[in-house]
Amino acid sequence: MYVVVEGPIGVGKTSLSRRLAERYGAELHLEVVEENPFLAQFYASPESYAFQVQVYFLLFRFKQLSGISQAGLFSQNVVGDYLFDKDFIFASMNLKDAEFALYQDLYGHLSPRLPTPDLVVYLRAQPAELLRRIALRNRSFEDNMPAAYLAELTRRYDEYFRRYPGRVLEVGADELDFVANPDHERELLARIDAALQTPVAG
Numbered sequence: 001m002y003v004v005v006e007g008p009i010g011v012g013k014t015s016l017s018r019r020l021a022e023r024y025g026a027e028l029h030l031e032v033v034e035e036n037p038f039l040a041q042f043y044a045s046p047e048s049y050a051f052q053v054q055v056y057f058l059l060f061r062f063k064q065l066s067g068i069s070q071a072g073l074f075s076q077n078v079v080g081d082y083l084f085d086k087d088f089i090f091a092s093m094n095l096k097d098a099e100f101a102l103y104q105d106l107y108g109h110l111s112p113r114l115p116t117p118d119l120v121v122y123l124r125a126q127p128a129e130l131l132r133r134i135a136l137r138n139r140s141f142e143d144n145m146p147a148a149y150l151a152e153l154t155r156r157y158d159e160y161f162r163r164y165p166g167r168v169l170e171v172g173a174d175e176l177d178f179v180a181n182p183d184h185e186r187e188l189l190a191r192i193d194a195a196l197q198t199p200v201a202g
Contacts, residue, residue: 001026001077001196002068002115006086007123007173008153009145010134015179016123016188017081023189026077029068032060034139042094043145050094054103058087062110084114089156119196122161125173127151169195 021028042049127150
């Protein structure tokens with residue numbers, strides 16, 4: 001079983017992924033953000049560092065997800081807090097012209113070689129709630145993130161999942177505090193259990 005939790009910045013992907021990994025006795029694969037050496041520079045000057053930050057993420061995430069399949073994905077449960085395609089969503093916002101064309105070429109060669117999740121849990125929240133949660137985790141490079149950027153990111157996630165061909169469970173996370181409220185956590189975990197047992201329409 002391979003389950004991925006996705007959604008915009010600050011929505012709670014890692015927190016939920018940790019709970020799911022514990023619940024299913026799964027190997028946990030978490031997105032590595034802080035180790036990107038271009039990220040702080042990107043937030044300070046997006047146009048100057050967008051290509052470097054996206055290519056670093058693309059290659060790092062490909063290596064990590066390749067490791068999942070090479071280790072024998074079908075012999076173990078795996079939970080992750082990102083889809084490989086998320087990188088394309090961000091790149092489509094941050095890159096332009098020749099840089100985006102080069103990125104698309106790299107992405108097109110790498111993406112087909114990676115495993116497909118059995119279920120994607122799409123956590124969705126409004127920009128104001130995302131900003132509140134981002135402030136709580138207190139990462140210095142995320143200071144002063146514009147609400148407009150988060151709104152556009154959420155719009156692109158919505159568009160992506162409208163066309164996603166696999167099994168998706170969309171969860172409105174604005175009023176669902178599965179970190180602090182045990183009832184909310186039980187409700188969400190039960191929904192995910194049920195989604196995993198529902199056959200994919202074909």
